[in-house]
Amino acid sequence: MAEQLATPRRPRLNRDRVLAAAVALADDTGIEALTMRTLAQEFGVVPMALYKHVANKDQLLDGMVDIVFAEVDFTSGGADWKTAMRKRALSMRGALMRHRWAIGLMESRMRPGPANLRYHNETMKCLREAGFPFQSAVHAYSAMDSYIYGFALQEKTIGFATPQEAAEVAETRLAMQPPSLAEQYPYLLEVVAELGKAGYDYAAEFEVGLDLLLDGIEQLRPEWKSQAHRRPPRT
Amino acid sequence: MAEQLATPRRPRLNRDRVLAAAVALADDTGIEALTMRTLAQEFGVVPMALYKHVANKDQLLDGMVDIVFAEVDFTSGGADWKTAMRKRALSMRGALMRHRWAIGLMESRMRPGPANLRYHNETMKCLREAGFPFQSAVHAYSAMDSYIYGFALQEKTIGFATPQEAAEVAETRLAMQPPSLAEQYPYLLEVVAELGKAGYDYAAEFEVGLDLLLDGIEQLRPEWKSQAHRRPPRT
DNA sequence: ACCTGAACACCGTTCAAGT
DNA sequence: ACCTGAACACCGTTCAAGT
Numbered sequence: 032m033a034e035q036l037a038t039p040r041r042p043r044l045n046r047d048r049v050l051a052a053a054v055a056l057a058d059d060t061g062i063e064a065l066t067m068r069t070l071a072q073e074f075g076v077v078p079m080a081l082y083k084h085v086a087n088k089d090q091l092l093d094g095m096v097d098i099v100f101a102e103v104d105f106t107s108g109g110a111d112w113k114t115a116m117r118k119r120a121l122s123m124r125g126a127l128m129r130h131r132w133a134i135g136l137m138e139s140r141m142r143p144g145p146a147n148l149r150y151h152n153e154t155m156k157c158l159r160e161a162g163f164p165f166q167s168a169v170h171a172y173s174a175m176d177s178y179i180y181g182f183a184l185q186e187k188t189i190g191f192a193t194p195q196e197a198a199e200v201a202e203t204r205l206a207m208q209p210p211s212l213a214e215q216y217p218y219l220l221e222v223v224a225e226l227g228k229a230g231y232d233y234a235a236e237f238e239v240g241l242d243l244l245l246d247g248i249e250q251l252r253p254e255w256k257s258q259a260h261r262r263p264p265r266t
Numbered sequence: 267m268a269e270q271l272a273t274p275r276r277p278r279l280n281r282d283r284v285l286a287a288a289v290a291l292a293d294d295t296g297i298e299a300l301t302m303r304t305l306a307q308e309f310g311v312v313p314m315a316l317y318k319h320v321a322n323k324d325q326l327l328d329g330m331v332d333i334v335f336a337e338v339d340f341t342s343g344g345a346d347w348k349t350a351m352r353k354r355a356l357s358m359r360g361a362l363m364r365h366r367w368a369i370g371l372m373e374s375r376m377r378p379g380p381a382n383l384r385y386h387n388e389t390m391k392c393l394r395e396a397g398f399p400f401q402s403a404v405h406a407y408s409a410m411d412s413y414i415y416g417f418a419l420q421e422k423t424i425g426f427a428t429p430q431e432a433a434e435v436a437e438t439r440l441a442m443q444p445p446s447l448a449e450q451y452p453y454l455l456e457v458v459a460e461l462g463k464a465g466y467d468y469a470a471e472f473e474v475g476l477d478l479l480l481d482g483i484e485q486l487r488p489e490w491k492s493q494a495h496r497r498p499p500r501t
Numbered sequence: 502a503c504c505t506g507a508a509c510a511c512c513g514t515t516c517a518a519g520t
Numbered sequence: 521a522c523c524t525g526a527a528c529a530c531c532g533t534t535c536a537a538g539t
Binding site (some may be wrong): 124149177180251 | 369370372373374375376382383386387388390391394400404405407408411412413414415416417419420422423424437450451452453454456457460471474475478479481482483484486
């Protein structure tokens with residue numbers, strides 16, 4: 032009867048369940064609150080029990096990052112490269128927004144998981160099949176990923192829920208400093224003031240830069256570029 | 267005479283010296299090896315001595331990040347906005363390369379230091395004075411920073427000293443996996459193979475994407491854009 | 502095959518005390 | 521004003537033991 036306590040026993044521990052719980056816990060309480068101990072508690076289990084399913088915390092984090100990559104939708108649906116890449120970028124940003132800890136983890140993870148490899152393979156495939164020469168595809172791919180990751184990083188650094196709140200915090204933060212900050216950083220003050228009035232839409236901002244980049248990438252295709260649905264020339 | 271030991275006493279502890287030592291230690295041994303204890307050891311002092319000069323480890327890290335921003339050269343030298351922004355971007359990347367731990371820290375630092383504020387103020391100033399309307403300047407600024415940070419993040423994630431080494435490691439890593447990875451990720455394999463042959467120049471890659479972005483940003487200026495050295499119209 | 506208990510080395514940080 | 525010593529709560533992880 033000691034078995035039937037207030038908290039019912041969870042089905043069983045396994046790698047997938049551990050990873051899923053870790054992701055959920057990081058989403059809810061932040062990555063710094065995710066420890067082997069708090070995670071174990073989530074299962075009503077002693078910390079050491081986790082080590083049967085993940086080798087160590089590093090591999091746990093690796094697995095978590097790969098779950099984020101697995102959430103990215105890279106079905107092109109027969110669309111042209113530009114709409115496909117655009118959709119993929121928005122999907123990647125969505126995944127990074129749902130799991131704000133992920134971008135901070137990518138910095139130190141060097142062992143890409145299967146979903147990560149698949150994501151990158153599909154991206155390259157999309158570009159190559161659209162007729163981009165190899166080097167151009169690499170350029171396009173590097174630029175796109177840099178922009179997506181960097182935007183997520185900035186968004187997290189600034190990181191406020193509502194745009195109004197962002198402006199307020201920034202304003203009070205600036206206002207507090209020693210000698211008139213308005214004189215020291217007039218252009219920053221303009222940003223704070225203007226964005227405070229108008230509000231700031233990260234999603235819209237993301238798309239502006241994204242379209243800028245996609246238009247630029249289009250220039251990297253060879254001459255027959257504007258003729259859609261035509262196959263690359265066979266030599 | 268107990269004062270005159272093998273290790274001569276360092277001049278004195280102060281905030282600047284503590285921060286500089288922390289940066290140097292992180293550069294040499296990596297950010298994860300930088301603890302209050304190892305840093306104190308650098309001065310031949312007990313860990314608690316540091317707390318008279320930095321409030322806690324979080325403020326230490328904040329200060330380190332601001333040192334990196336302070337290394338960025340944003341003197342425009344009377345050049346047009348494009349060359350000025352280009353130069354600034356290369357300088358920022360240089361700073362992030364010299365201090366590879368910095369990009370990983372930016373993720374969690376929310377209190378920008380004076381050098382950080384100055385950097386952003388100067389960037390905005392450069393764009394506004396070049397005639398970019400407010401919203402366009404914000405777009406340009408957001409896109410540029412995203413690209414720079416994201417590129418640094420990727421470079422660190424892949425992070426190998428030499429390009430040859432990068433290709434080798436990637437190849438063996440892929441080769442080791444269970445069923446023929448060549449079939450699962452053919453486009454990734456092409457990247458590994460091609461870049462292994464030709465070598466991979468991060469600096470050149472960075473500039474390709476940067477110029478793509480700068481050309482795109484140019485489109486955000488109003489009609490009189492191509493007429494250099496002309497002042498924005500007064501209404 | 503899976504989970505537990507006790508222990509170890511290592512963190513950041515506190516507090517009261519020394520000079 | 522600056523540094524020290526001892527201690528606390530908290531990490532990831534080990535090892536040997538339980539079932």
